Amino acid sequence: MKTIYPNDLPVPEFHALLQGSVAPRPIAFASTIDREGNVNLSPFSFFNLFSTNPPILIFSPSRRVRDNTTKHTLENILEVPEVVIHTVHFGMVEQMSLASTEYPKGINEFEKAGLTTVQSSLVKPPRILEAKVAFECQVNEVKPLGESGGAGNLVICEVKCAHVDEDILDQNGVIDPNKIDLVARLGGNWYSRTNGHSLFEIPKPLRTMGIGVDQIPDHIRNSLILTGNNLGRLGNVEQLPAVEEVKKFGVNPQLEEMRIRFQHDPASWLDHLHLWAKDELDEGNVEKAWLILLQEQ
Numbered sequence: 001m002k003t004i005y006p007n008d009l010p011v012p013e014f015h016a017l018l019q020g021s022v023a024p025r026p027i028a029f030a031s032t033i034d035r036e037g038n039v040n041l042s043p044f045s046f047f048n049l050f051s052t053n054p055p056i057l058i059f060s061p062s063r064r065v066r067d068n069t070t071k072h073t074l075e076n077i078l079e080v081p082e083v084v085i086h087t088v089h090f091g092m093v094e095q096m097s098l099a100s101t102e103y104p105k106g107i108n109e110f111e112k113a114g115l116t117t118v119q120s121s122l123v124k125p126p127r128i129l130e131a132k133v134a135f136e137c138q139v140n141e142v143k144p145l146g147e148s149g150g151a152g153n154l155v156i157c158e159v160k161c162a163h164v165d166e167d168i169l170d171q172n173g174v175i176d177p178n179k180i181d182l183v184a185r186l187g188g189n190w191y192s193r194t195n196g197h198s199l200f201e202i203p204k205p206l207r208t209m210g211i212g213v214d215q216i217p218d219h220i221r222n223s224l225i226l227t228g229n230n231l232g233r234l235g236n237v238e239q240l241p242a243v244e245e246v247k248k249f250g251v252n253p254q255l256e257e258m259r260i261r262f263q264h265d266p267a268s269w270l271d272h273l274h275l276w277a278k279d280e281l282d283e284g285n286v287e288k289a290w291l292i293l294l295q296e297q
Contacts, residue, residue, distance in 0.1 A: 011150050012065050019045075020187025027185055028059040029086040029096055031110075031125040032076035039117070039126060040072045041099050041109035043088065045185035046152060055159035057085055057135060060145075060152035068149040072105055074142070081139035082123035083157055086131035090181045090193050094232030095130075097202045101210050101236075114213025114221065114231050122160050130228065132165040132180055203236070210236040220293050225274040230281050234290065241290050249291040 006014050028047035032040050046060035061074040077083060088096050095113040103112060110117050116129035120136050127134040137157035145152040168179040182194040189201040213221060213235040221231060241249075249255075254276075262269035277289040 011148075015065055015150055016187060019185075023186040024184030024192045025186075027088040027096065027183060028057070029088050029099070029128065029131065030059060030061075030073055031084040031086070031127060032073050033080050033082070033125045034072075034076045035079045038076075038106050039108050039110060040076055041113065041115070041128075042071065042073045043096050043100050044073070047085075056140075057137065057157045057159060058154050059085065059157070060154050062152045063146075063149050065150045068147075070153075074153050074155070075105075077139050077142060077155055080124055081142075082125055083137050083139060083155070084120055084123060084125050084127045085135045085137055085157060086128050087133045087180070088183045089132050090183055090195075090229075092128075092130050092228055092232075093183045093191065094202065094229035094236075095213070096183075096232075097204075098210055098212070098232045098236050100204075101212075103209070103212075111214040112210070112212030112235065114216075114228060114235065127163065131163075132168050133175075134163040135159045136161045136163075209238060211239065219270065220274075223270075223274050225271060226278055226281075230278055233281055233286055234293075237286060237290065241287065241294065246291055246294045250295055255292075255295060 004014075004017065008014075009017070025045040026047055028044045030042055030044060034040070042061075044059045044061055046062065048058065050056045050058050061071045063070055073083075092115070095115055099109040099113040099115070101109075101112070103109060109115075110126070110128070117126040118129045120127050123136045123138070127136070135157075137159050139155055140158050141154075141156040143154040143156065145154065164175075168175055170176040170179075178195045180194065184192045184194070186192060189204055191202060213231045216231060216234055220226065220234070223231075226234075258269065258272055262272065273292055273295060277292040280286075280289040280292065
């Protein structure tokens with residue numbers, strides 16, 4: 001057994017040790033707003049339930065380890081002490097991951113992640129239509145835990161109302177863990193699911209600036225085949241393939257056969273492109289999926 005003291009390691013390494021050990025962690029997908037009305041949406045895995053009466057949730061937007069800066073969520077809460085905390089289910093996990101990208105202040109992560117806003121009942125920040133559970137909260141207190149990179153800020157939230165998708169309830173009106181299919185955070189790029197499925201990975205977007213779902217061409221974004229997770233993964237690329245790459249891929253024999261088969265049926269052509277791209281996305285081949293989706297008939 002190796003004994004490690006916090007001062008034995010650089011902060012990033014001890015940070016990784018903590019995240020890899022204290023897991024799986026639930027995810028607070030937090031919607032906030034600043035005094036100018038700019039909306040921010042960001043996930044936090046330093047999060048849990050701490051009281052039922054009063055109902056208290058606490059999450060912690062820590063100071064960034066690499067440069068000791070604070071996050072827009074924390075800055076917004078200090079200006080407007082309200083937040084909507086959403087749980088994260090597997091059907092939206094890629095979009096949640098994309099929303100964790102460190103976009104400049106004023107960029108709306110709802111739009112970047114391709115998520116739909118709904119006006120909240122009691123608080124100013126909007127909530128996510130696609131979420132299965134959303135808690136509208138008043139922020140009672142923000143408790144800083146330090147001034148150095150990695151220091152947490154406990155945001156103590158009192159739940160004022162909850163929105164629950166009735167489809168996740170069992171016959172007794174209790175939340176069914178298989179139906180809600182919650183996602184939890186582990187160390188590195190790893191996540192887990194509550195419905196019995198194995199661990200899975202999602203590439204971290206924090207070192208990149210994904211184009212966002214809002215920049216995906218309409219015929220792809222409005223697909224009836226591609227899921228929200230598919231769009232989230234597509235939106236996590238920093239740039240689209242070059243025109244030359246798309247043309248080069250266009251001589252693929254499978255595409256040539258499809259062009260002949262669907263030369264008089266553009267709708268079926270698009271459907272088959274999207275089905276093929278979806279298969280590639282499920283295998284993690286994002287660049288190939290984009291090359292497929294950008295083909296013209």
